[in-house]
Amino acid sequence: MKQETRKNEIINVAAKLFKEKGYSAVTMRDIATSMGIKAASLYNHISSKQEILKEIIIALAEEFTEGIEQIKASEKSSIDKLKEIVTLHISITSKNTFGMASLNNDWMHLEEQLDYYLGLRAGYEESFRSILVNGIKNNEIANKNPEIMMFSMLSTLRSLYIWIPKKEAVSIKKLSAQLSDVLIHGINK
Amino acid sequence: MKQETRKNEIINVAAKLFKEKGYSAVTMRDIATSMGIKAASLYNHISSKQEILKEIIIALAEEFTEGIEQIKASEKSSIDKLKEIVTLHISITSKNTFGMASLNNDWMHLEEQLDYYLGLRAGYEESFRSILVNGIKNNEIANKNPEIMMFSMLSTLRSLYIWIPKKEAVSIKKLSAQLSDVLIHGINK
DNA sequence: ATATGAAACTAACACTTGTTAGTTTGGTTT
DNA sequence: AAACCAAACTAACAAGTGTTAGTTTCATAT
Numbered sequence: 450m451k452q453e454t455r456k457n458e459i460i461n462v463a464a465k466l467f468k469e470k471g472y473s474a475v476t477m478r479d480i481a482t483s484m485g486i487k488a489a490s491l492y493n494h495i496s497s498k499q500e501i502l503k504e505i506i507i508a509l510a511e512e513f514t515e516g517i518e519q520i521k522a523s524e525k526s527s528i529d530k531l532k533e534i535v536t537l538h539i540s541i542t543s544k545n546t547f548g549m550a551s552l553n554n555d556w557m558h559l560e561e562q563l564d565y566y567l568g569l570r571a572g573y574e575e576s577f578r579s580i581l582v583n584g585i586k587n588n589e590i591a592n593k594n595p596e597i598m599m600f601s602m603l604s605t606l607r608s609l610y611i612w613i614p615k616k617e618a619v620s621i622k623k624l625s626a627q628l629s630d631v632l633i634h635g636i637n638k
Numbered sequence: 639m640k641q642e643t644r645k646n647e648i649i650n651v652a653a654k655l656f657k658e659k660g661y662s663a664v665t666m667r668d669i670a671t672s673m674g675i676k677a678a679s680l681y682n683h684i685s686s687k688q689e690i691l692k693e694i695i696i697a698l699a700e701e702f703t704e705g706i707e708q709i710k711a712s713e714k715s716s717i718d719k720l721k722e723i724v725t726l727h728i729s730i731t732s733k734n735t736f737g738m739a740s741l742n743n744d745w746m747h748l749e750e751q752l753d754y755y756l757g758l759r760a761g762y763e764e765s766f767r768s769i770l771v772n773g774i775k776n777n778e779i780a781n782k783n784p785e786i787m788m789f790s791m792l793s794t795l796r797s798l799y800i801w802i803p804k805k806e807a808v809s810i811k812k813l814s815a816q817l818s819d820v821l822i823h824g825i826n827k
Numbered sequence: 828a829t830a831t832g833a834a835a836c837t838a839a840c841a842c843t844t845g846t847t848a849g850t851t852t853g854g855t856t857t
Numbered sequence: 858a859a860a861c862c863a864a865a866c867t868a869a870c871a872a873g874t875g876t877t878a879g880t881t882t883c884a885t886a887t
Contacts, residue, residue, distance in 0.1 A: 455864075470746060473662035477845060489846080490865050498845065528826065554743055557659060581825075591827050597816050598825045600801050601794045608793035616785075627786050635824030636770075636787045637717065638780050644834075666875060678876080679835050687875065 456494045459484065461547070463501045468550035468610075472502055472558050503562050505551045510569045512541055517576045527584025528633065531602070534577065535632065536625045538606040542613055543621060549610035577603065602632050645683045648673065650736070652690045657739035657799075661691055661747050692751050694740045699758045701730055706765045716773025717822065720791070723766065724821065725814045727795040731802055732810060738799035766792065791821050 462483045466475045477498055481488040495501055516537040520530050542549050559566055577599055584590030590598075605628070613619065651672045655664045666687055670677040684690055705726040709719050731738050748755055766788055773779030779787075794817070802808065
């Protein structure tokens with residue numbers, strides 16, 4: 450099922466270009482040229498430029514949603530749940546840094562699926578928030594403004610797509626441990 | 639000097655639109671319509687679409703560069719310097735959340751000034767890094783990977799433009815203190 | 828009254844955009 | 858050999874793009 454179809458090739462090439470210039474600045478001719486074919490030929494495999502964006506973003510958004518639902522439902526401590534979230538982001542991002550750029554920067558160009566996407570995102574943030582708030586209640590997490598904690602962690606995790614490709618083959622495990630440490634314990638001595 | 643010229647109005651309106659859809663997706667006709675005039679009339683005040691982007695981004699980038707140079711040269715502790723950086727970002731961002739979106743997302747569409755911008759950004763990051771590394775040397779800052787610490791802090795600070803407008807008139811002072819606390823001491827109990 | 832100048836306008840341009848229609852190619856199956 | 862099919866092609870379209878040229882408007886200064 451997870452075979453490399455021609456359609457998937459197009460989506461991957463497009464995602465790479467979208468990361469460099471953004472969805473709007475990439476033309477169908479750009480994508481075609483990158484594949485060594487003509488723009489019209491793309492339409493044998495995909496129905497529109499929109500569809501390419503949708504395929505990139507929705508798949509990733511659903512992956513995040515499933516991931517956090519599972520973490521939320523698990524029997525771990527709040528801190529361990531947050532560590533799992535860090536691992537989730539690092540894992541998904543390192544498998545698809547190009548797509549993550551679109552997820553972060555081009556979601557507003559979704560049309561049909563914009564509301565669906567926004568719903569997934571709101572749900573994700575709600576789960577994240579509930580993990581934090583529970584942790585505060587249990588005295589596992591510092592009693593600081595949860596919005597600020599969430600904003601700080603999520604900003605960092607959402608920027609991983611910029612940062613991961615610059616590092617030479619970081620081990621997911623090691624990066625995850627180091628980043629969790631910084632996010633959880635801060636930077637002070 | 640800092641008068642509200644027609645040119646500045648255009649730049650501000652454009653920045654707002656750029657934040658919503660990105661530079662490439664905004665047309666000169668969009669900008670004109672938002673001002674209640676025709677696209678051709680814009681050219682009485684600006685020379686090109688490019689120029690609008692340049693004015694938005696370069697002014698902000700230079701503001702950050704000046705800010706961090708001053709912090710770096712000051713006589714404060716490393717931790718206090720980092721707190722000042724947090725305040726710098728919050729201060730600049732809350733004055734111009736629209737422009738900050740372009741700085742973060744549309745810099746790659748600079749043409750003439752792309753190299754200049756990249757130089758400013760590299761210099762900024764170098765200053766940030768040196769403050770961190772110095773702090774580690776002085777035993778003021780934890781001996782963790784400075785790249786990861788910088789990445790985490792900068793990611794959060796660079797995302798402020800998304801977050802600040804959602805909060806109802808936060809005091810810069812208060813937000814700065816809370817965010818510094820989270821970034822420096824983390825979230826654990 | 829006349830001239831000035833900022834700031835709007837109309838009309839048009841050359842080019843690029845996403846997309847469609849119909850056709851050709853070349854390997855695989857019948 | 859004939860039929861099939863995925864995947865490429867050429868040619869064209871209607872709409873939208875940034876931008877230019879030349880003109881009009883109208884308040885202010887002479």
